[in-house]
Amino acid sequence: MKRLGLLALLACAACDPQRADWGLDAVEGMSTPPDEPELGCGLQLEPAAKASERAECSYRAGTHAGESLGNSAAVLAKVPIRHVIILMRENRSFDHLLGKLHERGQPGVEAVPDSYSNPDASGVAVFPARATSTCLEHDPGHQSESMRRCVDGGKMDGFVQNAAATTPTDGHFVMDYYDEQDLPFYYWLARSYAISDRHFAPNVSGTFANRAFLLFATNAGVVDTGIVFPPPNTPSLLQLLMNAGFTWAAYSDGAPFSGSLDWDHSFPGVRRLQQLYDDLDRGSLPNVAFVDGVEDEDDDHPTADLQLGEARVKAVYEHAITSPQWQRLAIFWTYDEAGAFADHVAPPRGCLPLPARSPFTELGPRIPFVAISAWARRNYASHVPHDHTAMTRFIEAIFDLPALTARDANSDGLLDLFDFSCGRELSGPPPPEVGSGGCARLGTPPG
């Protein structure tokens, strides 16, 4: 009887009755298609084609990128990139992380206006100031109610008061920015490769809803982070890739996709971070790799030390530029959402993600977004507005997959960040050291 009881307990633990089953087991048995050796330079793309149609949300779910991007499927098939790494970090706004980039080698990005400020609870104007530590002690509220308060109908003046209301502080710290001395590798990446200064979170809310847009092109019933997860039968980018014979993996030493799907390491397609380094070194990357950090340790989410996160991203970069797949690779370094840190640019509206039932068209504040690739334009700043579904669309474009919803169908696909012309330098430049001593007061030697 005891044995039977033990067996029943084991069976119960194995089936894990509280969790959903996403039916993606087949990915474990799939092989990544070999990279076509004939793909190379010389491809001419027109990033602005069909831009007005996309702006009017003319395209529907199911539309292939060949139609909505105005570059035929035959042309897009010649894009030499066959592997994409999405390095999605957590909770930093553009102005907060890279607020001095305009003065630090990338004048193409929009500078924070001198006049930009937020009133605090007493009505006193709080202006951006240099952060004093890369280890913030507080995490301002950043779910939908908080983020709407921050955006304040586009006035972008509610960040301080939101932080004061949701942390035991005066909230001034959300106006802080980091400079190149604090995050030298991040600043170097941002000015060396192709950066977008109009990349917005796809939803005015927190982690779960925003990450859902990357995978499903809709929030799938999830508005705030925490308890509710997308239904497992929601059509996803993972399914589209597998339908077409392409592979994916989620690499993390913490919760895959930062917990937004309620997955753990027992789920198919989930790998440890060391496996990413090994796959890069061996040239055995899947077609799409989703890379996430460990919550509050190295994922850049407050209260994590940003310099530790910077070191993790640098490690990925160093393995990437020496990988045999470097010339077939694009890395998107970005953040899931702004985490209620201040940004001065009012978010525009996106397309209603039909047919998936979701009411949301209002995008969240700007977040850093850099395309890193042998083929990424160097020292380039893009001003094309988009959200995470532009990454979804890029993947759909290079693998000829249909759009999941109208949101990704009308995304720009990031084409202006790349240059596939011949004769350009393809090797990845060596990076600088990451910052140090950030948890002590910045600008002083580590104690």
Added chain:
Amino acid sequence: MHGRVTRCGATGTCLLALASHAAASEPGGFDSQMRGLIADVGIGTSGVGDYLLGELGAQWQGLQSLRSRRWLLSWDLRASLRGGYLANQEPYLFLLGARLASFAEGGYRTQAERELSPYLGLRLANEEQLLVHPGRALSEYDQYNSIDGVGGLLLRGGLRFDAGASWLTEKRSLLLLGFVEEAFQDLQVYTEALLLTQLGVSARFDLRDGLSASLEGAWGVSPERSDQLRSLRDRTYRVSLAGQFRWVFQHQSWIAANVSLARDSDHLQYAGGRSYDTASAPVFTADVSYGLSLERRAP
């Protein structure tokens, strides 16, 4: 869609008509009825979070034979105010509203003169529930994490055909049945309307004015839904298990417990692509209610 449910919602009206027949027991027949006020507390898991809900209301349950035990009628009508918390977000969402749930089944015993008889039955069931967060309009419910299946407007109905055996004496009733059911669930904030054809088995045992216990298991499948834009077809499957227990005390008050476990799975088939078999997290519910009879019978 709503019209269909409204017709299902007429079960309560059917019960009122039934009441005129059910008022008087037939000599030598079976008659067990409980009518009174109830207080109920229940917990549940769902795809949109766990919940704790309480109810205050009225309930009328019964099982009665008619026409020399040729017919066996069973019914359950419950109307209540309902409120509690849904853990779909933090802080948890307070919900308050009303619920009406009922079923009525007419059963025919083909060999009425015998205690053990073949049995054929037809059941209508419905549930209407409106749980709102005070101060927020229903039209704003897509601004929360999904509340589908628990909060908002919930309409469910079912038409069921039973066949099996009935063992019936003046003091005891046992029904062992197989059934086919068409179950309907209305469109919710994020969830599409769902029609399920269910096959199941059930067992119910009743002691006159005493114990009542039932156990029911079912397997259901929906018609295939086609998503033309995404070249996708989806079919939903459901397995469910439910148990009920009621005990009537000497002074005609009663205590009852209900538990259920269900899991939906979907078969997604992309045109020219792969298929995916997904399964939602199981839905478990358990509740306990105390009923206080409105009538006093002579011992």
